[in-house]
Amino acid sequence: MSSREQQPTAAAAISNESHTHEAEQDSTEGHKDNNSTEAEEYRELGTHAHGVAELLIALSGNDIAIELRSPAFNILGFEYAPKTDAEFARLDGSITLLEAASFLEFNADADCQLASAEITQTTQDTTLSHSDFDAIYRLDCAQPDRIALLDVSRLFETFTNIERIDVQWVSDTQQSAAQLSPERPVLAFK
Numbered sequence: 001m002s003s004r005e006q007q008p009t010a011a012a013a014i015s016n017e018s019h020t021h022e023a024e025q026d027s028t029e030g031h032k033d034n035n036s037t038e039a040e041e042y043r044e045l046g047t048h049a050h051g052v053a054e055l056l057i058a059l060s061g062n063d064i065a066i067e068l069r070s071p072a073f074n075i076l077g078f079e080y081a082p083k084t085d086a087e088f089a090r091l092d093g094s095i096t097l098l099e100a101a102s103f104l105e106f107n108a109d110a111d112c113q114l115a116s117a118e119i120t121q122t123t124q125d126t127t128l129s130h131s132d133f134d135a136i137y138r139l140d141c142a143q144p145d146r147i148a149l150l151d152v153s154r155l156f157e158t159f160t161n162i163e164r165i166d167v168q169w170v171s172d173t174q175q176s177a178a179q180l181s182p183e184r185p186v187l188a189f190k
């Protein structure tokens, strides 16, 4: 697997500061799950708050690039290196689910098909106490003019530790942001 720095990503299309966070956090100590002030600091850096995932979407003609970034906690329930058979199985199963990306559901008449998926897991700091998943997808949509909605209900159903998804999206003519939750899992492109 190649690293995300070696290729353009949906994130790069939206922000040129997307690769700075790991370095900034190298000296940061581990945090408690979800509710500490330290978690808030992570959130302000735009990355790694347990319970929160990021979705970066770039629409360009038929081609859609999507990057899903999430703390491993949201995906696996743990962030340390797997040790038991159950933990290895959970890691393998989660990567399979991320690769299949069946939770990225555009409105059907846009006729979007997954073209590629690349999943990487990165460790946040030198203590190995935090890690993230970065999933980079490309989709090919036969009717891109009909793209109206992205429903990620199944993402919340599959990875139940995800409480919120911060979305940024950009098209050839528009750019916007949104927050999705299990109660509001559908992104409208307008």
Ligand SMILES: [Zn+2]
Pocket (backbone or CB within 6 Å): 048, 050, 071, 073, 079, 129, 130, 131
């Ligand atoms: Zn963490």
